[in-house]
Amino acid sequence: MKLAQLSRRQRGLALCAPISEEKIADRAMRGAISQARKTEDFVHQQAFDQAVNALVRTIPIPPEIAEWFSTEHIIIGPRRTWQRLARNPAMLAIAIALGVIAGIFVYQFVEHLHDFPGSGTARRLLKVASSTRSIILDPIKTDAAALGDLFFMKHRLAHYDVPPEFADFHTLGARVFDDEEGLRVAQVWLAEKRMQFFLFPAERDAKTGKVLDFSGWRYVDHEGWAGVVQQRNGVCFMAALRGREKDLAPYVSKPKQ
Amino acid sequence: MMGEARKAQEVFRATLREAAERAANGEAPRDPFWLFRAARDRCLEASEQGLQAEDIDFEEHEVAPWAASQIERLDANQLAIWISGAPDPQRTALALFYLDEFSYGDLLTLTELKPDELAKAISNGRQQFQGWLNTTVPHSEP
Numbered sequence: 001m002k003l004a005q006l007s008r009r010q011r012g013l014a015l016c017a018p019i020s021e022e023k024i025a026d027r028a029m030r031g032a033i034s035q036a037r038k039t040e041d042f043v044h045q046q047a048f049d050q051a052v053n054a055l056v057r058t059i060p061i062p063p064e065i066a067e068w069f070s071t072e073h074i075i076i077g078p079r080r081t082w083q084r085l086a087r088n089p090a091m092l093a094i095a096i097a098l099g100v101i102a103g104i105f106v107y108q109f110v111e112h113l114h115d116f117p118g119s120g121t122a123r124r125l126l127k128v129a130s131s132t133r134s135i136i137l138d139p140i141k142t143d144a145a146a147l148g149d150l151f152f153m154k155h156r157l158a159h160y161d162v163p164p165e166f167a168d169f170h171t172l173g174a175r176v177f178d179d180e181e182g183l184r185v186a187q188v189w190l191a192e193k194r195m196q197f198f199l200f201p202a203e204r205d206a207k208t209g210k211v212l213d214f215s216g217w218r219y220v221d222h223e224g225w226a227g228v229v230q231q232r233n234g235v236c237f238m239a240a241l242r243g244r245e246k247d248l249a250p251y252v253s254k255p256k257q
Numbered sequence: 258m259m260g261e262a263r264k265a266q267e268v269f270r271a272t273l274r275e276a277a278e279r280a281a282n283g284e285a286p287r288d289p290f291w292l293f294r295a296a297r298d299r300c301l302e303a304s305e306q307g308l309q310a311e312d313i314d315f316e317e318h319e320v321a322p323w324a325a326s327q328i329e330r331l332d333a334n335q336l337a338i339w340i341s342g343a344p345d346p347q348r349t350a351l352a353l354f355y356l357d358e359f360s361y362g363d364l365l366t367l368t369e370l371k372p373d374e375l376a377k378a379i380s381n382g383r384q385q386f387q388g389w390l391n392t393t394v395p396h397s398e399p
Contacts (some may be wrong), residue, residue, distance in 0.1 A: 012376040016361055025360040044320045048383060051325035052336065053357045059333045062262070065269055187368070 117203040117212030125198045126222040129240045137173030144169045159233035160199040197239040217252045258300040260341030268299045316384035327390045352379040
């Protein structure tokens with residue numbers, strides 16, 4: 001086989017094949033050499049190059065010149081300070097990208113830091129709360145405590161009871177609907193600060209079907225609406241209003257007997 | 258590049274002097290190959306002065322299997338003189354290639370040649386040198 005039989009690119013690379021193996025830096029060159037080694041003329045070329053290089057190495061270097069090469073660096077470039085490094089556009093771009101990625105991670109972490117079983121449904125219902133108009137609810141003027149019986153009698157929803165903390169509130173309307181995940185949700189409209197209550201099934205373990213329990217009141221917020229959620233007997237209760245966590249805190253800070 | 262040790266030393270000192278001056282003025286070159294480029298430019302400049310070698314068209318011969326034994330019979334000065342007589346950019350390509358200090362990528366950067374041009378310069382150089390070897394130190398069958 002002859003070098004001329006290689007592709008034009010491989011032949012070009014083989015003709016410039018470095019004399020020492022350690023100077024073969026790229027894959028293309030390595031590939032070309034590997035192919036060229038199968039040819040006789042490349043073997044002659046390598047022997048030729050090695051002989052010339054051996055002759056070059058016999059050229060004496062005057063001591064005063066050799067002295068210059070006793071240290072590794074003849075010219076020390078300007079020192080790279082961290083300020084120079086920071087002003088480098090590539091470093092700046094990398095730093096910004098890392099900052100954005102870190103920001104997203106922190107945001108995601110903080111967002112889910114206070115998650116609890118059913119928080120996803122609660123957030124979805126806050127969206128419902130923000131878009132609900134009172135006219136779509138059936139007008140019911142009574143104490144919130146009485147709604148548990150109504151939901152059970154009329155809709156066969158067991159344990160859809162309003163907790164004692166909110167039991168004395170006066171209602172304006174209520175409705176029961178299936179949400180987008182098919183959960184039976186009870187929604188109550190109140191006179192107090194245009195507050196709304198939601199009662200919905202607690203989240204269950206997908207494998208065992210057991211209710212995923214959590215204790216006490218938990219807060220959620222979504223697009224300017226805040227909710228406070230409690231789970232009892234497999235049903236979650238959420239009181240929601242337009243505002244923030246601090247607006248709901250007074251209602252649940254002192255449990256009523 | 259120069260074919261003469263004294264001239265090469267002058268070029269080396271002048272290049273280092275320029276580098277030192279630049280460094281002292283806070284203008285240290287960023288190009289890692291600056292020293293080699295500057296030295297090459299000075300070599301070419303210096304070789305344009307004084308007596309010029311006659312342009313000779315070297316006969317090109319296939320690289321012979323016994324080329325290594327022919328080269329062994331040479332003196333390093335003969336090689337230096339032969340390379341310094343080659344026209345540039347072939348001279349630069351051959352000088353830098355046979356130093357065996359640079360990768361293929363470095364050679365392309367330093368010589369500022371395209372891959373095809375570099376391959377041609379080195380390959381033709383080999384064949385012309387083989388032609389010269391065949392005349393100067395002919396191969397004798399054992």
